[in-house]
Each structure stands twice: as C-alpha cells, then as structure tokens.
Amino acid sequence: MSQHNAPGQPGSNPDHAHTVEKIGGTSMSRTRELLDTILLGERRGDALYNRIFVVSAYGGITDMLLEHKKTGEPGVFALFASAEDGWSWGDALSRVARVMIEKNGEIFSDPGSRQIADKFIMDRLEGVRSCLIDLSRLCSFGHFQMEKHLLTVREMLASLGEVHSAFNTALLLKEQGVNARFVDLSGWRETEDLPLDERIARAFADIDLAAELPVVTGYAQCREMLMKSFDRGYSEVTLSRLAVVTGAREAIIHKEFHLSSADPRLVGRDAVRVIGETSYDVADQLSNMGMEAIHPRAAKSLRQMGIPLRVKNAFEPEHPGTLIRSGLAAARPGVEIVTGVRGVFAFEFHDQDMVRVKGYDAAILEALGRHRLRIISKTSNANTITHFLEGSMKAIRRVEAELSRQFPSAEISSRRVAIVSAIGRDLRGARVLERALEVLAAAGIAPLGVHDLMRKVDLQVVIDDDDFDAAVIALHKGLVEDATDAITQRPDREGAEALRAA
Template identity: 25%
Template structure:
C-alpha cells in the first residue's frame, strides 16, 4: 500500500482534480490511500469567515458558494455537501452571537475544507470509473490530544488505524482521507497545524506500514533553492532524511516541518512529486542516499525572525547564567531557532512575539536586553559541510560578495547545516549569489 497526499493547489478545481484522478488511477495496482488537503484557498476563506462572524459579520454564503462552485463543476449532487453548509452556517451564527473565537472554534471552522474536499473528490472519482470512498481520518482510528492548532495522535493510534483500514475500507476501493484534521476522544475536532496534510500523510503511512509516501504539490520535488527567489533553482533527485528535515524546519516551502519524523521512525521513503508534471521523477527522501558531487544540497530561509541579545558582565567566567536564561525562555514557551554566545552576551532568534514579550521581564533581570525585528535565518544544508575544508568560508564569502552583512552565525560540530542571520531585505541577493557559487558552477 502507498499513501498519496495531494495539496491544495493539486485539488484546486476540476482541471487539477482530473490530473489527480489520472495519477491515482495509474497507481491503482499499488493499493493507494489518498490524503487530500482542502481546495486551494478554502481554509483561509473558512477562517476569515469565522473571524468575521466573531466580529458580528454573519456571511456564510461567501465560503459556501466558493465550495459549491467547485462541487457543481465536478458534477456533484447539491445534496452531497448540504449538511456541511448547514453546519458552517450554524457555526458562524453561533460565533456572531457570542462574539468569541477560541482555538477550538478555529480548528472546527478550518476542518470543513478537508471534510468537503474528500467527499467531492471521492464522488468524482467513482463517477469517472475509479471506485472511491471518502473518510474523515478519525473514522480510521486517528484520534488526537486536545492541543488545538497543533494536535498529535494519541499513543496506540497505529494499531487502531491498521485495524480500521483493514475493516472499513472495501476491497478495490480507493480511500480518500482528510488531511490536516483529527478528533479528540471527547469528540472535539482538532488540526495538526497549518499545511499539516503532509504530516497526516506520513503519520498514516507510518501507521499502516506503507511501502512509500508520495507528496504531490506544484513543484518538481525539493529544490536547491526557493524557485520564486532563485530562477535557476533545480530539483534534487535524492536526499537523506536529515537533510530534508533541516530544510523543512528552516523554511523550505515544499514540506511541513514535522512531516519527516514519522517516516524517519519507520524508515518509509517519502517521494515529492509535481501534480502538473507527473512524469518528472521529483525527489526521493530516504535514510541513505548516494553520494553527491555537489558541495551542498540546498539553500532555505526562514523569515520574520526576532533577534534577541542579552548582555551582562555576570556571564564572564560564571556558571549558571545560561541556565537561568533558558529556564526563563522555557517557562514562557519561547522556541529558539538559533543561538550564539560570547563571554558577556548571548544572542538567539525566535519567530513568535507573544511568548517573547512574556519572557522579557525575566530576561531583563539578567542583563540588558535588545530585540531587533526584520531578520531572516538563511541555512545552507549539505552532508559535506563538515568534511570539505574551506566550504564554510566560501559560503560566508559568497554572502559578503552579495553585499549582505551576516549578523550571526551558527554551525555545530559535524553539522549538516550552516545558519546565518541576515536582514529580511537581503534574502534575494544572498540566495542568488549562494546558489550561483554552490550549484551553478558545479
């Protein structure tokens, strides 16, 4: 069995869903399980409608008509989604009356995109001659904790999913399953995080011991750089799990940051493919990959960083100062992306303002604190970084030649990534020169 995940752009409209049908039909012999995102833009529309409702603007018809237009174009009966339209209207009505929007309500609102998408896709597949059945993922045993917005499956979900898939999916029928969402044991709908259908796919793949997980999007696999910034970016044929995980965390737009963890734990290959060019081999990500002749694997970046510096003479030759700082960050749930220290200062970055604001009073008791916004983490990932003499210097020189100032550097011993902090405005210039030096001259 294989798991095939299709993103929002892949199921945006009838033209795209026809491409998906042809791809899935071509893999029918491998017993595919399809995980689908919402149609492109639907999740944002649903959340926007919920927020408007909480401000007293009751307008469910906007999102309902958007979904209904796609369903009609696919030839679906109006009755197929009528219960969901009623449920959306009732939810928005309730929000407009209480004027309150909780994380639970946001997850509930967001869930309709996937729940409606899988039903119209399965209905369309079946009428086109490929028997399919829609499933909400919790009906196949995927129950989660109550961490709304970032839920994770409960321990033991794997056995529950194996049993449910075996007992509930008819032979010869393609299950079309909701990505992104889950449900608690109490019956509350959750989500695993924005763009989380990738994560759903690998969690399902790990549970059912899939032969492979395919992630279908609108790019030719994982690229050597963001193609919207570097026009000469090219596809990477094979890469290791650790390289892809670094890229995903540090801003690669192709994979959700947590996607690879379940696949790594069960050693299931993940293949990233292009719905619009299904003949392209894309990128296969696995535990071991053949040696590369290139110095690096890819460049990624993570914008919107806050750079924080704590300066104090108490640090000089003293034990425990960093421990106090990290305890303060931990108490207030500040997630640190990058860190560097000297004898009298420690600098770190984070991308969430609210937890940092909560932590600032505690940090200011340790020393002088400076916060700077508008920063980007640029990372070069490659398995040869630690072994090739002068490569780190060449990377820094390339950024300097682009006229970009590196404000902070992080590079762990035997690391496969070198991270630099630059200004947001310098991302394009730094990416272009780095790509030219690392990939175009090779």
C-alpha cells in the first residue's frame, strides 16, 4: 500500500481519505445497475479511487455451494459431507458452474471479457473438484478422517462465490476504463497459513489507493478460520479488518434497502423513517433481532478504532444513509426502530428444587450450546428459567430429553412465540413500556411476557407468533409515527429543534 495510506489511527492523519465498502449478495446480483450508482455513477478521474470494495457472492450462489440458508436444501458442501463415497456433490458442483457461466453471460456483453471470466471461474471450479476427489480417495483409508477436514472444505467451497463476483466486478470496471485490481484473499494455492491482518497487509502492500480501485473477496482464508466463528457472516469481518488494517476513515455497507424504523413491506413505505444516525449499541440490538446492520464481532473492531459505519441503499447513492458511531447520544429519548423475530421457541425449565441452588443455569446453557441453539433472550425467577431460542424443533427436543434425564424432577416445555422489540439509544422518559402496552391492548394483542431492562436501550415483548405482523404495525404507529407527529404539532422552538434532530 502506498506510503500516504499506511495503517494508523483513523482520523489522526488527513491522508486517511479512503473508505472500505461492502456490497451484499442481493445487490451484487444487480451488478450492471451498480455501475450507475456506487461503482461509477457520476464519478470521474480521481473521484473513482480512495475506495476499497468488498463483495459478497451473487445472490443464491452460496446457498448452492453450501446449503440453502432458509430451507436447508443441501448444496455441494452438504452433499459432500453426508456422502463421502457418493458423487451427488459433483453433479451439484456442475450445476453451480452452469449458473456461474450464465451469470457471466448476463454481465459481459463483450465476447473477450466473457471468455476471460468463463475461463477464470471454470479453472477455479475444476481445481476445487479435483481437490475434493483427492480428499475423498484419501479418506477412504482408515488413517484419515473426513470430519477433520470438513471445515476447510466448507471454507474452500464458500470462497468460490466471492472469487467469482470479485473477479467479474474488477474486470467489468476495467472495461469502463477504471484502474481496478482483483484482490484475492481466498488463499488459493498458497502454502502459508497467515493471520487475517497479515494476509490483508500483504495483499495491500503495493496498492496505491489514490490510483487503484481494489475489489476484494468477501471471504479471506486465514489462521483464525472465519467460518468457524462467523459461518456465513465472514464478509463483514473482512470489511471491518480491512478498515482497521488500512486505516480507513469510514466503513460502508451497501444494501438493497435503507435502515429504516421498521420493515417498509410490513408497515408501509410512507410510514417508515430512514434512520439518519444511531449507535453501535443499537446495531447490537438489531443484530440480536435478526435485523443485522453488521455482525456484532465485526462491529467491535470498528468501534474500538473509532471508525464510523455507514449503511446505505446501493441504488440510492445520493442518500446519506445511516451513520453508526460509538457513543452517539440521542437528541431526545424515543424509539428509533421496531423490529422482531418470528418462530422463536420459548423453552421453559421449571424445578421446585432450583431455589437458591447453583448449577441449573450452567447445565441448561451447556446443552443449548452443544446443540447450536441461538439464545435471543432469557428470563428467570426463583424456580423457572426461560430461554427464547432460534433453531430447529429437533434440536429443542434433544435438549429437552437430555435435561429431563439430568433433572428428573424438572418440568420442561416449549412453545412457538414471536418477539417484537422497540429499540432506541435512549428510552428513558419516553414512556415506552406504558405506551407499548396501551397500543397493543388497543390492537387486541395480549403480551405473553415483557422484558424491560434498566439500560433502557430496548423493550422486548413476547407475543403469539400469529400476532407478529399486527404487533409491529401497532408498535410502530404508537411509538414512532405518533411520536414524530406529536413533535411536528408542537409550535414552540423546542418542538422544531426536536424535529430536526429526529
């Protein structure tokens, strides 16, 4: 990397002028449109540079390579892992190849560029195929166990998606006269097992950000093995470490929508407010509810280095989006976002012998962790502990069976519920709990439980799963829309200032 862009404390040097920007998979599928917005737009000359793009795989590709994120339909990895001696994974890999080649046809109108793109990805795909065949043969001998290699296989397969999209994007930019560079962090055919920061530093050692536009794979092969900790959230970790190592002034995530006060498809586009600014604390709460602005552990690096994060709509480049910073206090108390998660399991553990006895909580947590059930929230009293979980019913039943054997006097039950959350930087003095109960009662919704913590950053309401949509609409109307309308109707100077802040 050029000398004037050497790593250091962001903001401490005026030469730290560049941004690190991530494009999600759904947006990447509209690559041609991205040329007219964030990739090029109206930029010319020097304005094209001092940007680093981190790209995800095109929408649906990672599902085909691993497994479908929502339905669980097996992809190449799942087929390979479950049938070591079968070849169904090979057919699945061929289907991925066909889809990738078709995508190249959509993107490149120039036959020369299309040929280059096709050859590149086919060489990589066939290299992976040869590797998996050799590994299958090796593990047919008793001394080699397939289970020990599956995480590496998963990472190698996942990397194909980002390699494909990053190479294509760099090539497409070169067609437009941009001095773009494909930066492959996937570790393909490299022998050194490097830490993530060192892999990034080496890759950028000779890049002049003022004169080159790097397009980087969202996946990075490294000693830490990103998928072990983050599974499919690895691209945001790559974004955050790139921002830190290169000393970026700002990190940007481009999505196909704005970060708004609720899902516009649910409450209506005219009703939602785009969040102009918020804090990393709010971003953490959103992630817990599945409305992820950025993975919490990826945000940690940015927060610690004082690098702000901006979330933008990739197809409305003129809109400033949402700025997320550490310690950003709210101008006034109030709810910023209403969101939630459906299909949650309320896992209730009741035992009269629990009162003032240690060990129950630890045993429950150990069982939940072993079966990879994600804890969204938790409540307890003298003899009951309830965890609100995301995961499969099959895993829930296994945990229930294990704990029943360990604690034969316990009563264990589970039911499907939903959690709706009102989130804001400062809910103190906003009568959020009181108002939430009022609007839910008016909508005919009876809460099953309420979590209102002393930090006053979020309010969680447990409801029947069937009431989810109605609860979000009611809470957004009562806690966001009506609150903003009340400000606009205040004639005093204080009301006008509060409106500008909102």
